[in-house]
Amino acid sequence: MNKLTLIAINTFGLETVVKRELLALGFEDLKVFNGRVEFQAEADQIPIPNLWLRSADRVLLKMGEFEAKTFEDLFEQTKALPWEEWITREGEFTVTGKSVKSTLGSVRACQSIVKKAVVEKLKEKYQTEVFPETGPKYTIQVSLLQDTASLTIDTTGQGLNRRGYRKQAGEASLKETMAAALVLLSFYKKDRLLIDPMCGSGTILIEAALIARNIAPNLYTSFASEEWPQIHSEAWTQAREAARQAIDRQSELQLFGYDIDPDMVRASKANAKAAGVDKDIHFAQQDVKNLWIDQQYGIVISNPPYGMKIGDFQQINQIYIALNKMFRKKTGWSVYILTGDKKFPDYFKRGKPDRVRKLFNANIEVNYYQYFGERPAA
Numbered sequence: 610m611n612k613l614t615l616i617a618i619n620t621f622g623l624e625t626v627v628k629r630e631l632l633a634l635g636f637e638d639l640k641v642f643n644g645r646v647e648f649q650a651e652a653d654q655i656p657i658p659n660l661w662l663r664s665a666d667r668v669l670l671k672m673g674e675f676e677a678k679t680f681e682d683l684f685e686q687t688k689a690l691p692w693e694e695w696i697t698r699e700g701e702f703t704v705t706g707k708s709v710k711s712t713l714g715s716v717r718a719c720q721s722i723v724k725k726a727v728v729e730k731l732k733e734k735y736q737t738e739v740f741p742e743t744g745p746k747y748t749i750q751v752s753l754l755q756d757t758a759s760l761t762i763d764t765t766g767q768g769l770n771r772r773g774y775r776k777q778a779g780e781a782s783l784k785e786t787m788a789a790a791l792v793l794l795s796f797y798k799k800d801r802l803l804i805d806p807m808c809g810s811g812t813i814l815i816e817a818a819l820i821a822r823n824i825a826p827n828l829y830t831s832f833a834s835e836e837w838p839q840i841h842s843e844a845w846t847q848a849r850e851a852a853r854q855a856i857d858r859q860s861e862l863q864l865f866g867y868d869i870d871p872d873m874v875r876a877s878k879a880n881a882k883a884a885g886v887d888k889d890i891h892f893a894q895q896d897v898k899n900l901w902i903d904q905q906y907g908i909v910i911s912n913p914p915y916g917m918k919i920g921d922f923q924q925i926n927q928i929y930i931a932l933n934k935m936f937r938k939k940t941g942w943s944v945y946i947l948t949g950d951k952k953f954p955d956y957f958k959r960g961k962p963d964r965v966r967k968l969f970n971a972n973i974e975v976n977y978y979q980y981f982g983e984r985p986a987a
């Protein structure tokens with residue numbers, strides 16, 4: 610069977626993390642762009658990135674890419690694509706769109722041109738004028754960037770960040786995909802001690818537990834492409850069964866989460882339970898000021914409050930003082946802090962961060978400050 614081109618969509622800044630994940634899943638011929646990674650796969654492999662990708666938002670099937678400066682270009686070239694290979698006679702499809710720096714700036718007009726072109730193609734193929742739209746669902750996206758149109762069909766559906774475990778979120782909860790990326794960017798391994806002293810709804814630690822136990826993050830999610838006849842239903846069954854077999858049920862984890870707000874501690878516990886990792890994480894109410902750490906080695910991953918969302922300067926200052934007191938001299942601890950506060954490295958006196966990665970959290974520019982600690986002897 611011919612290989613298809615799939616596109617893993619991600620938050621800006623996470624491309625290398627998604628690339629690493631895809632390589633680890635065995636995909637090759639990767640092409641990295643801003644906000645997405647393209648890769649080759651067979652139709653029956655579509656379940657794998659959907660079940661397993663931790664840091665990507667969704668997986669799209671690429672139908673084609675071409676220059677489109679006029680509606681006629683868009684119509685003709687869209688119609689020329691093999692839609693009938695994917696959309697069944699009963700298929701129900703919608704078209705979404707976006708346009709950036711392109712001559713065809715009206716997204717609504719582009720969407721309706723694409724819809725018309727696909728309908729025309731299907732009419733010719735199925736020799737019918739009427740489509741019942743009672744079958745599988747397809748979301749087509751037309752995306753124009755600098756006059757290049759990219760046409761895709763979404764294989765995922767509601768989004769890979771909706772893992773389904775977050776019953777309660779905090780005011781400033783991280784997306785699950787972002788939290789997973791923060792853990793993947795640290796050198797966390799399942800035998801290491803990891804704490805999040807301002808854990809909010811527990812997302813970072815829950816993602817760490819899923820990683821440590823090798824639990825496919827979307828094992829219990831359903832996907833838009835599950836109804837598509839081109840992917841054999843056994844491919845879904847087998848991928849899910851293999852994922853179940855891959856779970857590490859033996860390891861003992863050392864994950865600790867604290868928050869000053871008792872509601873957040875309750876939310877974290879409920880979310881961890883829903884994710885099936887409540888026995889792996891110890892959550893407690895604790896002000897970071899009172900946190901006492903006596904282990905020589907460990908990892909901290911956290912995103913403290915920062916001015917633009919919650920918390921005021923006084924509160925943030927107290928947190929920085931506490932982090933300094935705890936970790937300035939603890940060279941066996943790696944410290945990873947995600948914050949929109951660009952002054953953080955001035956206040957955290959451990960020295961210059963070893964690495965700073967620019968990311969976007971809910972469309973706000975943030976930095977991931979990384980201070981590497983010594984590792985325990987093997």
Ligand SMILES: C[S@@+](CC[C@H](N)C(=O)[O-])C[C@H]1O[C@@H](n2cnc3c(N)ncnc32)[C@H](O)[C@@H]1O
Nearest residue numbers: 781782783807809810812868869870896897914
């Ligand atoms: C940006 S939120 C963390 C969100 C979290 N990563 C998540 O995904 O839900 C910051 C958290 O810090 C907590 N916090 C603020 N001041 C604190 C303090 N002094 N000690 C411990 N936690 C504190 C807040 O209650 C809030 O839940």
